[in-house]
Amino acid sequence: NAGVTQTPKFRILKIGQSMTLQCTQDMNHNYMYWYRQDPGMGLKLIYYSVGAGITDKGEVPNGYNVSRSTTEDFPLRLELAAPSQTSVYFCASTEVPNTEAFFGQGTRLTVV
Amino acid sequence: EDQVTQSPEALRLQEGESSSLNCSYTVSGLRGLFWYRQDPGKGPEFLFTLYSAGEEKEKERLKATLTKKESFLHITAPKPEDSATYLCAVQAVANSNSGYALNFGKGTSLLVTP
Known part of the structure; x- marks a missing residue:
């Protein structure tokens, strides 16, 4: 029972490069979320999805894009990496609203 | 605007020394308050x-309580393996336009020494 799986675990990007953070869950959850966690700060919502084909912006969406073509996968795309995007990124899913969220192990991204 | 404030930022306890972590919140219609543990x-x-409000839940040495303004995470006779960052998060009625995402506090870093 894998839960929520994120890849890669670590990545260093140069300014202006692009990358996709992968997230997949095997619990058939409709709701999926991307958060970023900066030192000394609470997790901030980047994007969320309430089902396949439906995505929307969260609190800090600038510089990111998402897609949700299947229930299982919710990749996060960085098009032009900037130092401000240095952070730890967490993907999460819930079966229904107002229930426990399952988090992945995180992706630590450094932009230099 | 919804706000979640956790205190203290950091806490150091001796093994067996009970204490409480606080999470105060201001939200427009609470749907749920969540506690998470995060290891490095x-x-x-x-x-x-x-x-x-008034609800309580327990799990091993941890007990969470809720009032209309705050939640406490009580840790009874902690052990070194309880060392972690404890995160509080709320889900508010107003969050319905964000897929009911969680609004997190900054966390309390707990260190329990032998």
Whole structure:
């Protein structure tokens, strides 16, 4: 029972490069979320999805894009990496609203 | 605007020394208050959900309580393995336009020494 799986675990990007953070869950959850966690700060919502084909912006969406073509996968795309995007990124899913969220192990991204 | 404030930022306890972590919140219609534990380099791990004032939940040495303005996470006779960052998060009625995403506090870093 894998839960929520994120890849890669670590990545260093140069300014202006692009990358996709992968997230997949095997619990058939409709709701999926991307958060970023900066030192000394609470997790901030980047994007969320309430089902396949439906995505929307969260609190800090600038510089990111998402897609949700299947229930299982919710990749996060960085098009032009900037130092401000240095952070730890967490993907999460819930079966229904107002229930426990399952988090992945995180992706630590450094932009230099 | 919804706000979640956790205190203290950091707490150091001796093994067996009980204490409490605080989470105060201001939201427009609370749907649920969540406690998570986060170990270094890992994702948050669910502990409890509380839905209404007066509710309490327990798990091993941890007990979570909820009032209309705050929640406490009581740790009884902690052990070194309880060392972690404890995150509080709320889900508000107003969050319905964000897929009911969680609004997190900054966390309390707990260190329990032998």
